[in-house]
Amino acid sequence: MTTPGRKALLTVLVVLISAWVLFPIILIALASFTTRTQLYAWPRSLVPSPFSAETMRFFVQAQDVLQSLLNSLLVAAMTIVLAVLIGAPAGYALSRFRFGGKEVFRLGILGTKMFPATILAVPLAVSFINWNLYDTLLGVALVHTTLALPFAVVITTSVFVGVPFELEEAAMTLGCSRAQAFRKVAMPIALPGLAAAAIFTFVLSWNEVFAATILTLRNRTLPALVMNAVGLAGAPIDYRFAGGFFMIIPALIIIFVIRRYLLTLWGVTVR
Amino acid sequence: MADIQLERVRKMFGKVLAVADVSLHIKEGEFMVLLGPSGCGKTTLLRCLAGLERVDGGQVIIGGDDVTDHPPGKRGIGMVFQSYAVFPHMTVFDNIAFGLQMQRVSSAEIQRRVGEGAELLQIQQLLARYPAQLSGGQRQRVAVARAIVMRPRVLLMDEPLSNLDALLRLQMRGELKRLHHEVRSTTVYVTHDQVEALSLGDRIAVMKDGTIVQLDIPDRVYDLPATRFVGSFIGSPPMNFLEGTIRSSNGARALETAGVRLEFHGVPARGRDAVLIGIRPEHIAVERVAVAGGIPAGAIPAAVVVVEPIGPQKLLTVQVGPSTLKVTTPVDFAVDQGQRVWLRFDPSRIRLMDPQTGDAIAS
Numbered sequence: 024m025t026t027p028g029r030k031a032l033l034t035v036l037v038v039l040i041s042a043w044v045l046f047p048i049i050l051i052a053l054a055s056f057t058t059r060t061q062l063y064a065w066p067r068s069l070v071p072s073p074f075s076a077e078t079m080r081f082f083v084q085a086q087d088v089l090q091s092l093l094n095s096l097l098v099a100a101m102t103i104v105l106a107v108l109i110g111a112p113a114g115y116a117l118s119r120f121r122f123g124g125k126e127v128f129r130l131g132i133l134g135t136k137m138f139p140a141t142i143l144a145v146p147l148a149v150s151f152i153n154w155n156l157y158d159t160l161l162g163v164a165l166v167h168t169t170l171a172l173p174f175a176v177v178i179t180t181s182v183f184v185g186v187p188f189e190l191e192e193a194a195m196t197l198g199c200s201r202a203q204a205f206r207k208v209a210m211p212i213a214l215p216g217l218a219a220a221a222i223f224t225f226v227l228s229w230n231e232v233f234a235a236t237i238l239t240l241r242n243r244t245l246p247a248l249v250m251n252a253v254g255l256a257g258a259p260i261d262y263r264f265a266g267g268f269f270m271i272i273p274a275l276i277i278i279f280v281i282r283r284y285l286l287t288l289w290g291v292t293v294r
Numbered sequence: 295m296a297d298i299q300l301e302r303v304r305k306m307f308g309k310v311l312a313v314a315d316v317s318l319h320i321k322e323g324e325f326m327v328l329l330g331p332s333g334c335g336k337t338t339l340l341r342c343l344a345g346l347e348r349v350d351g352g353q354v355i356i357g358g359d360d361v362t363d364h365p366p367g368k369r370g371i372g373m374v375f376q377s378y379a380v381f382p383h384m385t386v387f388d389n390i391a392f393g394l395q396m397q398r399v400s401s402a403e404i405q406r407r408v409g410e411g412a413e414l415l416q417i418q419q420l421l422a423r424y425p426a427q428l429s430g431g432q433r434q435r436v437a438v439a440r441a442i443v444m445r446p447r448v449l450l451m452d453e454p455l456s457n458l459d460a461l462l463r464l465q466m467r468g469e470l471k472r473l474h475h476e477v478r479s480t481t482v483y484v485t486h487d488q489v490e491a492l493s494l495g496d497r498i499a500v501m502k503d504g505t506i507v508q509l510d511i512p513d514r515v516y517d518l519p520a521t522r523f524v525g526s527f528i529g530s531p532p533m534n535f536l537e538g539t540i541r542s543s544n545g546a547r548a549l550e551t552a553g554v555r556l557e558f559h560g561v562p563a564r565g566r567d568a569v570l571i572g573i574r575p576e577h578i579a580v581e582r583v584a585v586a587g588g589i590p591a592g593a594i595p596a597a598v599v600v601v602e603p604i605g606p607q608k609l610l611t612v613q614v615g616p617s618t619l620k621v622t623t624p625v626d627f628a629v630d631q632g633q634r635v636w637l638r639f640d641p642s643r644i645r646l647m648d649p650q651t652g653d654a655i656a657s
Contacts, residue, residue, distance in 0.1 A: 187379065189375050189377050190381060190382075192346050192366070192373075192375070192379065193381070194392070195345075196366045196367065197372075197392050197393030197396055198367035198393050198396035198397055199367055199396060200367065203396075208381055212382060
């Protein structure tokens with residue numbers, strides 16, 4: 024195919040895919056800033072007039088929303104700490120050492136993603152009740168950690184592959200112990216990549232709704248609360264739009280922030 | 295500064311013997327080059343010396359201290375890596391100061407010694423930069439400065455020039471030689487480049503398959519290779535080898551090749567008949583015989599296969615019987631492909647080898 028033809032095709036594809044993703048987001052965003060009366064009006068203009076924060080305010084002030092927002096943040100924080108603490112050493116080991124069963128281990132990590140969480144729901148709930156983890160934030164964080172770990176391991180592996188071991192060896196010849204070499208050299212260089220892994224984990228935990236719904240009753244995270252409000256309590260349409268938009272924001276901001284790191288990550292992996 | 299004593303050092307990788315019981319004494323202030331093709335164990339031996347590899351047998355003794363079980367940081371070594379291994383997240387100053395900071399040297403002293411090291415490597419104006427802003431040659435200087443400011447008892451270099459382009463390599467080689475004369479630290483230098491080895495080393499240890507096959511000063515390694523391998527690894531083009539026979543007639547033993555009796559005085563008094571004749575390209579004189587039928591005595595007939603002008607000389611590839619030889623001639627030596635020439639070996643430069651083992655035969 025000629026270059027201009029190829030370019031045109033590429034442009035069309037990019038526009039189509041972007042539209043596919045952006046269209047709902049834009050609709051939700053517009054609706055979130057439309058007054059409730061206008062939302063129910065028919066016919067209704069697409070662009071809000073007047074532009075109003077009333078709907079958003081209604082959502083934020085709705086029962087339990089602020090508390091579950093706090094819960095979501097706490098769960099995400101715990102998940103990040105756990106996933107990075109467990110995932111980063113695994114990633115480091117995979118990038119640095121040759122050991123028996125390494126490839127099996129690597130595949131096994133991804134294999135856990137093939138397990139449908141639905142199957143685990145009932146046994147997990149029962150176990151959590153037995154362990155007094157049911158309806159606790161820690162319980163949710165543990166499940167989120169399990170979900171996030173494969174990504175954390177895969178991302179940190181490629182991060183540490185990108186940090187040549189010779190740098191740590193050089194530090195060791197300059198008087199560092201193995202641990203010091205890691206802390207003073209490998210760690211600072213890997214930090215942006217580890218931050219990307221952390222942010223990725225945040226997004227995953229922030230958006231996760233299934234486990235959070237099943238394993239909590241009163242201590243809902245935000246997605247679980249909204250899900251419950253919409254599904255069972257039949258929340259009004261303005262609550263839905265505002266809730267949806269509210270939950271999209273962090274993901275959007277974060278994607279913009281880590282875009283650069285994700286690209287360098289992929290660059291490293293491709294190498 | 296210290297001497298190094300390696301005692302039967304052994305290193306295995308799984309079932310592969312990378313370093314096979316190597317013993318080596320490196321004198322205080324000496325520049326020792328470990329030379330060999332890739333996979334010969336030279337880098338592994340250096341890493342055993344540095345403590346980056348744990349030995350599977352033997353001892354590493356630096357300055358009289360048995361450091362076999364010491365971690366790299368406790369051996370009093372400084373190391374320069376092939377990839378430079380300059381820390382990308384630190385400025386040049388912090389890179390050079392890193393080891394001193396680990397030793398908790400006072401900041402005034404760090405300032406002074408980093409300044410000294412930077413001056414020695416001529417990178418004073420780069421101290422505030424980050425490695426990403428430096429060229430390969432400048433990074434190499436930072437890596438060397440970082441090792442030197444530690445005032446190591448032993449300086450280890452693992453192919454430090456192989457990532458530089460040719461011109462820069464030549465320049466850095468001279469710099470390293472100057473540096474060694476100024477600092478005079480015991481240095482172990484790993485390379486696969488025989489020119490580097492010949493130009494830098496006080497002594498050269500030629501390695502193959504995890505063992506040292508020859509340990510000697512550069513001149514002798516070049517002129518008197520201990521094995522066929524050493525002769526063919528060192529020199530560009532390498533030493534020529536062709537089959538020879540020792541024949542007895544009238545009680546005297548003489549060396550023959552391609553049916554020509556060679557003038558050679560080092561024929562061993564007894565033993566084998568078949569030998570391998572080793573001779574370097576520059577020790578073969580090439581003659582054209584203008585007069586038809588006039589065969590020069592003691593000269594070997596050869597056919598020119600390839601003529602390559604290589605600047606200061608011409609490099610000829612010639613065929614003698616079944617053997618292909620490389621010889622050099624002056625640039626103005628007029629010769630064409632396919633032409634017949636006569637070769638005359640410098641008798642004092644002929645090196646006989648055992649055709650089976652490849653070992654040199656003492657003459």
